[in-house]
Amino acid sequence: MKGMEKILDQTDLRILDELSKNSRITMKELSEKVHLSSPATSARVEKLVTAGIIEGYTIKVNQLKMGYFVHAMISVIMKGSHHEPYLSYIKTQAPFVLQNYKISGDSCYLLECKFPSNEVLDEFLVGLSEFVNYKLSIIISK
């Protein structure tokens, strides 16, 4: 972990850990956890943000409680060499698409998706099959 040692010390790592557990922690509390003053801690956090190490503050959402009962991984194999129609279709399906990884291996892309039901998943797959071949895996649990 070469480049990492140079930029991040133990305090930075501790800050990242605490923020990953609760990004709304008060700077006062965070400073107590890392044994610095609040302004020093705040400056550290700002530096992590400016450096792009912290890309953003966000929330973990329970997808089931949001009504997305189906979590799926779809391996995508292109039918031809034109990716654009597939990528356009994925854009139209943004509410369902969590990730669209470009991957090495047997497939070209790996899609992580969420759907409210199997019916919606099926509709999505019908649309998808116009552009690509795919292999479906349903995520049973994390």
Add this chain to the structure above:
Amino acid sequence: MKGMEKILDQTDLRILDELSKNSRITMKELSEKVHLSSPATSARVEKLVTAGIIEGYTIKVNQLKMGYFVHAMISVIMKGSHHEPYLSYIKTQAPFVLQNYKISGDSCYLLECKFPSNEVLDEFLVGLSEFVNYKLSIIISK
């Protein structure tokens, strides 16, 4: 989206959207965006947390800048019916393991991992192959 309509109104969805973009937003600013007072907004957020819809506040970290240059998906097929040795091995490799999904389909698990180098990935795979067969895909980009 049946259960969802009953629980979440447009304001809740807006709150979730804003918090997903910046979970450190001040309650004052969030309240202005959703046109409620600060205490009312705070109560709404608290309710989303209590209901388990918001599971936590966290950060998005740039893994490359953290020194993890290799992002991999590994499909895991059990050699036998004993999952425990595999699961134990995964526990020992916690710093590298982002997700361990149990999935339907050809494989049993889908592992999402990060590694600082191909060397470390290789070591991981050597260990893994004691327990399971696997198929490796490297994530080239998101």
Add this chain to the structure above:
DNA sequence: TCCATTCCTTTCATTTATAAAGTCAAAGCG
């Protein structure tokens, strides 16, 4: 040695969050 830089501390003014009290509308009950 001196100066600049970096990283910290303390203090204080300002802002934000929370607690408390009150209001209003809708639902439920007699």
Add this chain to the structure above:
DNA sequence: CGCTTTGACTTTATAAATGAAAGGAATGGA
């Protein structure tokens, strides 16, 4: 129908947190 309760809000007061500013210490370079 009238009254009470409940839920969701507002405003105000109080407590807590944040950010700006000033100062200090340690380190590295000339």
